[in-house]
Amino acid sequence: MANSWATTGQKFDGIRAALENQTRASNRPVRILFVHGMITDREDYSLPTQRALALQLGLCKSKKACEPETSVGLEDRYPLPRGYNPVMQFYGQSLETAFPKDASGKVSAPSSVLTRYVWKRDNQPALIVYSLFWAPTRDWVKNSLLGCFESYEAVQARNNVSQTPKPLDTICPPEGSFGATRNTDKRLWFNGQVLKDNLMVNGFGDAVTVVGAAGAVLEDDVQLAYCVMANDILSDATKESALLKAAGEEANKSLSSSASAKDRADATREKLKQNTINLEAKSFDLQVKTEDKRCSLESLTNARTEKLVTALAETPFFTVTESLGSYLTLKAHLSRQTHLSTKPSASSERIAFFALLDNATIYMHANQISLLALTDLRARCVPSDLETSCPVNDSRLRQTNSPNPILPTPPRTTVVAFNDRADALGYELPPFLGQSGYFGSLVNISVSNPAFTVPGLLKWPMDAHTNQQKNHAIIQFMVEGFSPPVSAPK
Numbered sequence: 117m118a119n120s121w122a123t124t125g126q127k128f129d130g131i132r133a134a135l136e137n138q139t140r141a142s143n144r145p146v147r148i149l150f151v152h153g154m155i156t157d158r159e160d161y162s163l164p165t166q167r168a169l170a171l172q173l174g175l176c177k178s179k180k181a182c183e184p185e186t187s188v189g190l191e192d193r194y195p196l197p198r199g200y201n202p203v204m205q206f207y208g209q210s211l212e213t214a215f216p217k218d219a220s221g222k223v224s225a226p227s228s229v230l231t232r233y234v235w236k237r238d239n240q241p242a243l244i245v246y247s248l249f250w251a252p253t254r255d256w257v258k259n260s261l262l263g264c265f266e267s268y269e270a271v272q273a274r275n276n277v278s279q280t281p282k283p284l285d286t287i288c289p290p291e292g293s294f295g296a297t298r299n300t301d302k303r304l305w306f307n308g309q310v311l312k313d314n315l316m317v318n319g320f321g322d323a324v325t326v327v328g329a330a331g332a333v334l335e336d337d338v339q340l341a342y343c344v345m346a347n348d349i350l351s352d353a354t355k356e357s358a359l360l361k362a363a364g365e366e367a368n369k370s371l372s373s374s375a376s377a378k379d380r381a382d383a384t385r386e387k388l389k390q391n392t393i394n395l396e397a398k399s400f401d402l403q404v405k406t407e408d409k410r411c412s413l414e415s416l417t418n419a420r421t422e423k424l425v426t427a428l429a430e431t432p433f434f435t436v437t438e439s440l441g442s443y444l445t446l447k448a449h450l451s452r453q454t455h456l457s458t459k460p461s462a463s464s465e466r467i468a469f470f471a472l473l474d475n476a477t478i479y480m481h482a483n484q485i486s487l488l489a490l491t492d493l494r495a496r497c498v499p500s501d502l503e504t505s506c507p508v509n510d511s512r513l514r515q516t517n518s519p520n521p522i523l524p525t526p527p528r529t530t531v532v533a534f535n536d537r538a539d540a541l542g543y544e545l546p547p548f549l550g551q552s553g554y555f556g557s558l559v560n561i562s563v564s565n566p567a568f569t570v571p572g573l574l575k576w577p578m579d580a581h582t583n584q585q586k587n588h589a590i591i592q593f594m595v596e597g598f599s600p601p602v603s604a605p606k
Contacts, residue, residue, distance in 0.1 A: 126557040128477060128530050130597030132173060134432030135242060144352065145234075145241040146432045147345060151248050151338065153439025153482070154322035157255075159193075159231055162247040165436065165481075165585040166233060172595040175235050175242060184233035184245065195227040196340045199410030202333045204257060213260050226252035228337040230344055244348070248341045250334050250444070257330045258321045264288035265298060267317045268308060323484065326444055327491050338448035343411035346428060346472060350420070353427035428472045435478040436594075439541065439581065442483035442533075447492075449473060449529070450554055473529050479594055480533040481584040486546040528556035532598075534590050536565045538575040561598070563590055 134146050150162035167182045176182035201223050204214035215225040228250040235243040259267070303309070326334060413424070437445045452473075497506035497513040507513050533545045544560045565587045567579030584590050 126530075126559045127599050128532055128557065128559060128597055130593065130595045131169065131243075131432075131434060132595050133597055134434075135173065138432060144349075144427075144431055145244045146434070147349070148243060148245045148433075149248065149341060149345065149435045150245065151435065151437045151441035151445050152251070153437075153441045154319050156249075156438070157251055159229060159247070159249045161249070161438075162245065162436070163233075165591075166235070166245055168585050168591045169595060170235050170243070172591050173242075175237055184235050192232045194230045194232070194344065196230055196337055196344070197227065197410050198225075198333075198336065198340070201225055202330075204261075204329060211261065214257050215260075216256065225333070226256055228253060228334070228340075230341050246341060246345055248338065250337055250441075253330065253333060253337070254322055254325050258317075258325045259288065262321055263317050265296070267313045268303060323440055323443075323488065326440055327488055331444070331447065334444055335448040335451055338445055339452060340411050342448075342472060343413060345433075346413060346424065347411060349427050349431050349472075350424045353423060429475070431472075433472055433476040434594075435476060437478065437480050437483070438584075439482045440484065442480040443485050443488045445478065446483075446485055449478075475528055477530045477532065480531065480545075481590070482535070482539060482542040482581055483533055483545070484541060484543055485549070486543045489546070489549075530557045530559065531555055532559045532561065532593070534561050534563050534584060534587075534593070536563055536580045538564070538567075538569075539580040540577055541581050559598075561593065563587060565590075 131146060131148075138144055138146060150165070152161050163184075166184060167176070167179070170176045170182055170184075171179065202215070202225050203223060204211045212223065215223050218224040228248060229252070231247045231249065233245040233247065234241050235245070303312070325331070413421075435445060495513055499505060531545060531549075535542050535544050545558045549555060550558045563584075565580050565583040567583060568576040
């Protein structure tokens with residue numbers, strides 16, 4: 117690995133420090149959210165990285181015996197109810213083909229799915245990992261409006277009955293029902309399949325979908341995932357309080373009235389440990405899994421909100437994003453931060469989201485933020501003098517004299533980006549992100565992912581972009597953290 121130090125010179129703590137601190141302070145596990153990137157089509161996409169982290173943390177004895185626990189089965193897989201049905205529009209006209217319809221003919225957009233995995237140490241949860249799978253919505257929008265008519269893979273998948281079914285099989289309508297005649301000319305393999313189908317439609321099509329209107333739906337799904345995690349944390353904190361109270365009562369019964377405060381504290385701690393070990397696995401279920409409605413924290417009482425904020429502030433939290441998922445997560449983060457700045461009233465949901473991310477660390481396994489964020493720039497008109505005015509025929513050039521929004525509390529979120537300089541689809545975090553005031557520390561680390569390489573000429577692009585879980589240095593950074601050298605080597 118070349119030049120493996122933080123170019124910004126910022127120190128950050130890893131997962132191990134958070135895990136050890138929690139072990140000494142309480143029984144609360146470390147929480148990690150995974151958000152995938154473009155082209156990903158498997159719900160279990162995060163397992164290779166999870167296994168690598170678990171091995172580094174000593175939660176597994178060997179690679180062959182390294183699996184998380186999902187003791188409550190399907191209850192750990194949770195389709196996220198949005199509470200609304202999104203409708204895609206093109207200049208005000210609704211596009212009914214953008215999403216499927218149910219039996220009654222009503223538009224029914226596919227849900228993103230949140231899957232939870234539990235990694236234990238000494239029979240207690242050490243890591244609880246939430247893996248967000250947002251591909252279903254992306255694929256319906258992209259393929260129903262672009263891929264089914266343009267990509268040859270759609271036709272090949274439908275005509276080859278021996279081929280494993282792909283999402284395109286269920287999204288694309290039967291041949292001849294497009295309302296237009298499709299081009300059936302034969303394409304060259306490299307130009308047609310590799311460049312156009314795989315790179316442009318399947319790859320860049322994902323990015324354009326996220327940057328477009330569908331991105332707002334997917335950003336909302338990321339925030340729903342945070343809401344579910346907050347509910348989980350609140351529920352576990354409530355159980356922990358009940359266990360602590362019961363442990364104290366049991367300890368008092370077992371000690372004489374003359375026992376010292378230290379003896380009582382030690383006995384309570386031992387009883388709490390026994391009660392936690394005996395706790396049934398189902399107590400760590402996703403707390404809103406049985407409710408077919410949108411996750412919300414707005415209805416919490418003041419007392420519950422205070423308990424939630426305390427629990428979130430004491431819960432070590434990490435996010436691991438892959439490629440396009442980095443931009444999607446950043447957008448969700450910025451949407452909530454700007455919402456806080458414009459409407460600082462203290463609702464429980466806004467407070468909870470801020471508390472969860474305030475001290476969080478986001479690990480980005482490749483990102484295109486500096487490229488895609490160019491689409492988030494807005495041009496505003498500031499008249500040069502009292503005699504000039506802004507164009508009235510272009511709503512994008514609105515007049516503004518307002519200052520930059522001020523956040524109620526400066527965030528302390530740490531963002532760590534791992535960048536392979538040979539990755540054509542990877543970019544370093546740009547300086548203007550730090551100037552925005554929406555983040556704490558931004559750290560760029562240059563790495564070299566394992567891949568087929570011709571020295572001085574090329575490195576296989578896909579492996580350079582996606583092989584972070586095979587890069588031991590990255591896994592070590594994530595687990596052990598990083599302290600910059602006194603001076604970077606030349």
